[in-house]
Amino acid sequence: MVEFRNVSMSYDNGFDILKDISFKLEPGSMHFLTGPSGAGKTSLLKLMYLAKRPSRGEIMMFGRDVVKSQREELPKLRRRIGVVFQDFRLLDHMSAVENVALPLRIAGGTGAHINEHVEELLSWVGLADKMSSFPSTLSGGEKQRVAIARAVIRRPDILLADEPTGNVDPEMAERLMYLFVELNKLGTTVVIATHDSGLVEKIGAPRLHLVDGKLLHLEGSKKSRDMHGGSE
Amino acid sequence: MRNSFNFLPNEKSREATKLLPWVMAIMVYLSALAATGSLLLHSGFEDWASSLQGRITVQITGEDRDQITAQSLEIQKALRETPGIRSVRILSDEEISALLEPWLGAGNITDDLPVPVMIDVETSEDMYVNLEALESKIKQLSDSVYLDDHAKWLTHFYDLAYSIEFTAIGILCMILIASVGIVIFGTKSSMSEHKGTIAIMHLMGAHDQMIAKAYQKRFMIYGLKGGVIGLLLAFITVFGFLNLVQDLSGGLVETPTLPVLKMSMLLIFPLLFAGLTMLTARITVMRELGRMV
Numbered sequence A: 001m002v003e004f005r006n007v008s009m010s011y012d013n014g015f016d017i018l019k020d021i022s023f024k025l026e027p028g029s030m031h032f033l034t035g036p037s038g039a040g041k042t043s044l045l046k047l048m049y050l051a052k053r054p055s056r057g058e059i060m061m062f063g064r065d066v067v068k069s070q071r072e073e074l075p076k077l078r079r080r081i082g083v084v085f086q087d088f089r090l091l092d093h094m095s096a097v098e099n100v101a102l103p104l105r106i107a108g109g110t111g112a113h114i115n116e117h118v119e120e121l122l123s124w125v126g127l128a129d130k131m132s133s134f135p136s137t138l139s140g141g142e143k144q145r146v147a148i149a150r151a152v153i154r155r156p157d158i159l160l161a162d163e164p165t166g167n168v169d170p171e172m173a174e175r176l177m178y179l180f181v182e183l184n185k186l187g188t189t190v191v192i193a194t195h196d197s198g199l200v201e202k203i204g205a206p207r208l209h210l211v212d213g214k215l216l217h218l219e220g221s222k223k224s225r226d227m228h229g230g231s232e
Numbered sequence B: 001m002r003n004s005f006n007f008l009p010n011e012k013s014r015e016a017t018k019l020l021p022w023v024m025a026i027m028v029y030l031s032a033l034a035a036t037g038s039l040l041l042h043s044g045f046e047d048w049a050s051s052l053q054g055r056i057t058v059q060i061t062g063e064d065r066d067q068i069t070a071q072s073l074e075i076q077k078a079l080r081e082t083p084g085i086r087s088v089r090i091l092s093d094e095e096i097s098a099l100l101e102p103w104l105g106a107g108n109i110t111d112d113l114p115v116p117v118m119i120d121v122e123t124s125e126d127m128y129v130n131l132e133a134l135e136s137k138i139k140q141l142s143d144s145v146y147l148d149d150h151a152k153w154l155t156h157f158y159d160l161a162y163s164i165e166f167t168a169i170g171i172l173c174m175i176l177i178a179s180v181g182i183v184i185f186g187t188k189s190s191m192s193e194h195k196g197t198i199a200i201m202h203l204m205g206a207h208d209q210m211i212a213k214a215y216q217k218r219f220m221i222y223g224l225k226g227g228v229i230g231l232l233l234a235f236i237t238v239f240g241f242l243n244l245v246q247d248l249s250g251g252l253v254e255t256p257t258l259p260v261l262k263m264s265m266l267l268i269f270p271l272l273f274a275g276l277t278m279l280t281a282r283i284t285v286m287r288e289l290g291r292m293v
Helices: A041-048 A071-078 A096-106 A112-124 A140-152 A170-185 A197-203 A222-228 B016-052 B065-080 B093-104 B131-139 B151-193 B195-203 B208-249 B260-290
Strands: A002-010 A016-025 A030-034 A056-061 A081-084 A158-162 A189-193 A207-211 A214-219 B055-060 B085-090 B117-123 B145-148
Touching (some): A002 A041, A016 A041, A016 A056, A016 A214, A041 A158, A041 A189, A041 A207, A071 B195, A096 A140, A096 B195, A112 A140, A140 A170, A158 A170, A170 A189, A170 A197, B016 B151, B016 B260, B055 B065, B065 B117, B131 B145, B151 B208, B151 B260
Parallel strands (some): A081 A158
Antiparallel strands (some): A002 A016, A002 A056, A207 A214, B055 B117, B055 B145, B085 B117
16 A cells, blocks of 8 residues: 655755655554654655655555656545645635535535535534534634544545644544544554554554654554554 | 636635736726727828828919919819829819918918919829829929929838837737736735645645636636726727817817727737736646646
8 A cells, every 4th residue: 555665855955854764554554653743754744645755765655656656647646645734724715514525526526415425524523513614713623623524535545644633632532533443444544643642552553653754663562453454 | 527616715805916907907908008009090091191192292382373373274284184194183272271271270371371272183093103204294384383292201101100000019019928927926926825725735636737727717807807997998098089189189180080890809808818817827827836746
């Protein structure tokens, strides 16, 4: 599903944010991406959701070398990836329903079918009464749930989430993690970047641990490997 | 076919480009004025020039009115016998007075004024008239006869006409180039303002064409709105000026007439500018997006 081979990424000033990263994620696996602030978690996710290209190395996604892919080929690949951004990145001029419907509309969906599907998901994440609300009127936790609903609405092959439970209460965090686990069980490969060690322990999925731009280890309990099919 | 929908904030919201329709209105206004001016001058030049082509004016001056009148009759006869001359007509005193009135004022043309006798000669289009030979022939009848085929004046006239027309075309081209520049600037400004939205669209799998379509549609509407407003203002200005000229000309100059068919071509200006803004916005967006991952 996803394979990084000796991938490095530098910023324009020459600073290496990621150094010689190699790993492989099997289809239907679930991983946590951990590490201290500035370790390169968000940069690694950016490479995975095709927002950046690496300075060196190969990235294989869905059987394609995305580094060598033409720009025109990327939109099709991106539609198979769901992303929950740390800063939500909701479109302020669109309501919650419109924001969540965005991936479906980009993919060419139209009509009542979209709204029905979107409203069902928003109800599930506890936003039934916020369907028509605009992001500026939503709390941090509500925005996060809209962002998560937007990321999963098309049931992506890969779900990438950057601190997806950072702004919600523990009960909602557990509910959202349950959503991710359920999606994973349905076959979606899930990668969650988080600082929440309790969450990592609770779910017990394998970890990609970054320190200073280097992938130190892939680890996970045997239980989690059995549960999530993670590779190491 | 790739789908499209408008993901950009609506036009009522705060946006740097909301002044663009007014800028385009000014551009269309200036373009329409330049084009109308060119058309009016062209039409006027054609009318004036065609009224002079194929005509010769013979002027007999002198203080002895009886003598120049007698000479004019002899010259008229000689002219009528010349091959290639279709008609010869001595202008009446009333006609000459009418010609002089705008310059001297009504009632100021008195009998003691040494007004020349003028003969209007129309040449045939089929035959060539040797003007030098004709002049030397009628000079034998009167020393104070002058022959004018307007050639020198017409040459200057055409030079002026072409200069004005080329200047108008140059102004039009400059306005178009400036408009393209403004649209590029506006598009880039709008893209910069909505870069977060564009990034999200990209990351969710939107093709460049989908993003470009939203922009080209928006900018086409800007161009169309501006075009219609600008053209209306231009028409109001042109008709206003024509009315003023009509009121003030008082026979000194001929009031230019609007070539309706040619003027109707100005109706394509709003469409032309809408197309120009649409195409410019599309190319700009595609080029800018091409720099992204």
